[in-house]
Amino acid sequence: MEPQLLHSVTDSVATVVIRHPAKRNAMTAAMWASLPPLLDTLAADPGVRVLVLTGHGSTFCAGADISTLRGSPAEAQRLAVAAEEALAAFPKPTLAAVRGHCVGGGAQLAAACDLRFAEEGARFGVTPAKLGIVYPASATRRLVSLVGSATAKYLLFSGELIGTGRTLRTGLVDEVLPEGELDGRVAEYTRILVSRSQLTQGAAKEFADGRTDRDAYWSERARESGDTAEGVAAFLERRPPRFTWSVSTSARSGSAT
Numbered sequence: 001m002e003p004q005l006l007h008s009v010t011d012s013v014a015t016v017v018i019r020h021p022a023k024r025n026a027m028t029a030a031m032w033a034s035l036p037p038l039l040d041t042l043a044a045d046p047g048v049r050v051l052v053l054t055g056h057g058s059t060f061c062a063g064a065d066i067s068t069l070r071g072s073p074a075e076a077q078r079l080a081v082a083a084e085e086a087l088a089a090f091p092k093p094t095l096a097a098v099r100g101h102c103v104g105g106g107a108q109l110a111a112a113c114d115l116r117f118a119e120e121g122a123r124f125g126v127t128p129a130k131l132g133i134v135y136p137a138s139a140t141r142r143l144v145s146l147v148g149s150a151t152a153k154y155l156l157f158s159g160e161l162i163g164t165g166r167t168l169r170t171g172l173v174d175e176v177l178p179e180g181e182l183d184g185r186v187a188e189y190t191r192i193l194v195s196r197s198q199l200t201q202g203a204a205k206e207f208a209d210g211r212t213d214r215d216a217y218w219s220e221r222a223r224e225s226g227d228t229a230e231g232v233a234a235f236l237e238r239r240p241p242r243f244t245w246s247v248s249t250s251a252r253s254g255s256a257t
Helices: 031-044 073-088 105-112 137-147 150-159 164-170 182-193 196-210 211-227 227-238 248-254
Strands: 004-010 012-018 049-056 096-098 101-103 115-120 123-125 176-177
Touching: 004 031, 012 031, 012 182, 031 073, 031 248, 049 105, 049 182, 073 137, 096 105, 096 182, 101 105, 105 123, 105 137, 105 182, 115 123, 115 182, 123 211, 164 176, 176 182, 196 211, 196 227, 211 227
Parallel strands: 012 049, 049 096, 096 115, 101 123, 115 176
Antiparallel strands: 004 012
């Protein structure tokens, strides 16, 4: 089984699977490089409303394939940062579904998602101190924004792995599910996200990520979208709303920047 990123789209949910079973789904240089263009394709697809990132089998991602670091560590890190930033910039909700190990580059990718659901027994670690690598500034800031400065330093200074109890307390994960229940909960929650307004989600994602300069942009999208009128009408008529505004359609029409 060649290392690769698999993807599928079902009921408006795109699922990207990290598959490298020989090395617990460690990311090769080619896998890092393939993620940004794959995300661009999925972002432009109006049939995609939510993205789930997960690992093949019983683990999420054990980090970077160390063999790719021997030639050019700087190049490997550049690829990892580009993939992380592309995932963080994905314009629709993203969710990491984590079981098993989520370590190093795997934790970097999970942190770049909007949300993280984990199965009990999952283990998280940020391990550059074990390799003498300077963790990227952007990834460090993202980790601090999730777990706070003290926990980020604990993880970065030591490279120690922590379990789901601590990750839930510190905010690194949003939900912890009993063994065997992760996939069902992810499917349930993504169905909820698919039914909600992309207009609301897109604005909330940018504002939560610090893009407060985009208030005027989103106000204009709200006026032209029709989602607000549909939401109010559906509420008054006691029916599910049928939201039609799409990040993908807006981007193709030139409204989004």
